[in-house]
Amino acid sequence: MARLVDQDRFAAYTNALNNWDFKGYIHPTLNKQANDFVRVKLGITFDQLKWHMYNYVQNGGEIDEQPERRPEWSHLYNFHYDLRFYINNIHTYIETRLIYTPPFVPDEPRILVVNVHDR
Amino acid sequence: MTQERTPTVNSPFPWPCPSCASTNVIVSQLEYNADVRHDGRLYSFTVPHLTIPVCQSCGELIFTDDVDLQINDALRRHLTLLTPTQIRTALDRLDITQKELADRLDIAEATISRWLNNIQIQSRSLDKLLRLFFAFPCVRQALPKGEMDPTLGTIDIPDDTPEAIERCLDSPVKSSRYCGTPSKGPAWNVAADQYSEADKVVRRCHSTWSVN
Numbered sequence: 001m002a003r004l005v006d007q008d009r010f011a012a013y014t015n016a017l018n019n020w021d022f023k024g025y026i027h028p029t030l031n032k033q034a035n036d037f038v039r040v041k042l043g044i045t046f047d048q049l050k051w052h053m054y055n056y057v058q059n060g061g062e063i064d065e066q067p068e069r070r071p072e073w074s075h076l077y078n079f080h081y082d083l084r085f086y087i088n089n090i091h092t093y094i095e096t097r098l099i100y101t102p103p104f105v106p107d108e109p110r111i112l113v114v115n116v117h118d119r
Numbered sequence: 120m121t122q123e124r125t126p127t128v129n130s131p132f133p134w135p136c137p138s139c140a141s142t143n144v145i146v147s148q149l150e151y152n153a154d155v156r157h158d159g160r161l162y163s164f165t166v167p168h169l170t171i172p173v174c175q176s177c178g179e180l181i182f183t184d185d186v187d188l189q190i191n192d193a194l195r196r197h198l199t200l201l202t203p204t205q206i207r208t209a210l211d212r213l214d215i216t217q218k219e220l221a222d223r224l225d226i227a228e229a230t231i232s233r234w235l236n237n238i239q240i241q242s243r244s245l246d247k248l249l250r251l252f253f254a255f256p257c258v259r260q261a262l263p264k265g266e267m268d269p270t271l272g273t274i275d276i277p278d279d280t281p282e283a284i285e286r287c288l289d290s291p292v293k294s295s296r297y298c299g300t301p302s303k304g305p306a307w308n309v310a311a312d313q314y315s316e317a318d319k320v321v322r323r324c325h326s327t328w329s330v331n
Contacts, residue, residue, distance in 0.1 A: 021236070021238065040155065
């Protein structure tokens with residue numbers, strides 16, 4: 001695991017998280033399995049999931065930045081970003097992608113949530 | 120190599136599929152059998168016309184914010200829960216602020232804000248409390264700001280007769296401490312189905328109310 005330390009990308013990621021309660025800044029695109037994990041196992045709405053992500057990072061939680069090596073995605077994204085924390089006592093893994101064009105401009109970055117599951 | 124690109128958010132269809140990566144996801148409408156855990160229980164219900172992105176290559180359904188909102192709406196219909204619009208309308212009708220409602224029901228103001236902004240769905244028990252509170256002046260009077268009567272619910276009211284209950288339910292006249300003051304708003308101007316549901320609950324619980 002490699003903590004996100006790049007200042008520009010960190011600012012971009014946290015800026016998108018801070019806008020969690022505005023439509024479109026955190027954008028889930030989940031398959032059925034991930035959706036069922038959120039709506040059945042965790043028992044929360046997508047907006048509540050966004051709040052948990054925001055709250056976790058706001059309280060110092062680690063954003064894990066990983067180089068994107070999967071060939072089907074690596075031509076589109078340099079990195080993906082993982083959050084790992086407990087929601088309703090369930091250890092939850094959230095895989096995200098950061099969408100922004102450097103340099104960081106406030107309210108421009110978006111986060112794409114692409115997978116949510118347990119460990 | 121650029122830092123990031125934006126293939127999906129706010130981009131037109133077709134999107135790339137998060138499962139098979141083919142750029143073949145378009146919006147479809149289908150009947151969807153939803154499973155949702157709410158308030159500690161698992162509910163299964165059908166969303167007859169769910170508008171949802173579907174990968175035309177692998178058949179994967181892609182759940183987005185808009186899909187989640189449709190499922191939330193269907194869950195509310197399935198459980199007959201008040202919608203955010205209905206809660207907001209009731210607050211406006213009774214001229215009650217979110218803060219006042221929070222104070223009187225001992226609910227965090229942030230929770231009420233989340234209900235109104237469609238972020239969180241109220242539990243069934245709190246939904247019933249909201250309906251009673253919005254429908255009946257005597258309930259609002261029994262749940263004042265600040266200190267609550269410590270005897271409320273612990274002893275029977277003296278005039279717990281069918282006639283007294285009728286007076287409370289049918290017109291806000293001075294029949295008892297909790298049913299005596301007409302509300303400032305048109306409290307009885309509620310939807311018939313809402314009144315009927317709340318009416319049943321009030322009739323069941325009325326005998327436990329107290330007046331010192």
